[in-house]
Amino acid sequence: MNKKYILLFLSFVSLFLFVVLSKYEDRSVIRNLDFAVTVKVQEKIDKSAHLRLTSFVDTMMTGATFFASPEFTSIVVLFLTIILFKKYRWYAMSIPIAFLCIVGIELYAKSIVHHPSPPFSMIKLPTSIFPANYINEQFSYPSGHAARAIFLAILSFFFLRKKLLLGILLVSYVLFVSVSRIYLGHHWFSDVIGGALLASGFAFAVLMFAPVDGQDKPHYNRKVHE
Numbered sequence: 001m002n003k004k005y006i007l008l009f010l011s012f013v014s015l016f017l018f019v020v021l022s023k024y025e026d027r028s029v030i031r032n033l034d035f036a037v038t039v040k041v042q043e044k045i046d047k048s049a050h051l052r053l054t055s056f057v058d059t060m061m062t063g064a065t066f067f068a069s070p071e072f073t074s075i076v077v078l079f080l081t082i083i084l085f086k087k088y089r090w091y092a093m094s095i096p097i098a099f100l101c102i103v104g105i106e107l108y109a110k111s112i113v114h115h116p117s118p119p120f121s122m123i124k125l126p127t128s129i130f131p132a133n134y135i136n137e138q139f140s141y142p143s144g145h146a147a148r149a150i151f152l153a154i155l156s157f158f159f160l161r162k163k164l165l166l167g168i169l170l171v172s173y174v175l176f177v178s179v180s181r182i183y184l185g186h187h188w189f190s191d192v193i194g195g196a197l198l199a200s201g202f203a204f205a206v207l208m209f210a211p212v213d214g215q216d217k218p219h220y221n222r223k224v225h226e
């Protein structure tokens with residue numbers, strides 16, 4: 001099967017599941033699952049003798065949010081766009097456009113999907129260095145941090161030529177950001193899943209139109225021949 005059709009299918013399925021999850025987000029079964037997962041994650045980390053040997057585990061979890069923050073991810077998206085712009089002008093512009101669509105849908109979903117954020121009692125380190133003062137938003141679906149992390153991970157894996165070590169690092173990055181969102185009490189499990197589905201849909205859509213020169217796919221260190 002043509003890879004573009006596979007990517008189209010994956011994009012459609014991801015966005016379809018995002019819409020379905022958004023529609024049923026307020027169901028009691030999902031809220032119960034969210035609460036159970038948060039309690040389990042927090043207890044598992046807090047009671048782990050190995051993890052608690054690191055006294056600053058909370059700060060590490062909080063610091064992970066920086067690498068999926070709007071500021072950091074915007075810089076990475078800008079970098080990818082600049083690198084690809086000279087050779088693949090129109091395709092390069094699809095990356096920031098998709099990124100802005102993800103951010104826009106995230107903000108819009110938070111205004112219409114009334115899924116309350118975790119209560120203050122479940123928040124770890126409400127005052128920390130990333131950010132200096134945590135503000136508990138009224139609604140938390142979907143997770144913007146999870147969405148940005150997934151979007152960057154999928155595109156980076158593609159543009160950097162799918163190396164195994166890179167894949168492991170990117171998966172670790174996504175898992176670390178996702179778990180930190182739940183552990184810190186900033187988002188529920190369903191918020192993270194929703195963000196991942198939203199970003200995956202747009203990332204696969206971007207890759208579907210990736211230009212191909214012979215057998216080579218565009219990547220960050222490609223030499224541009226005059």
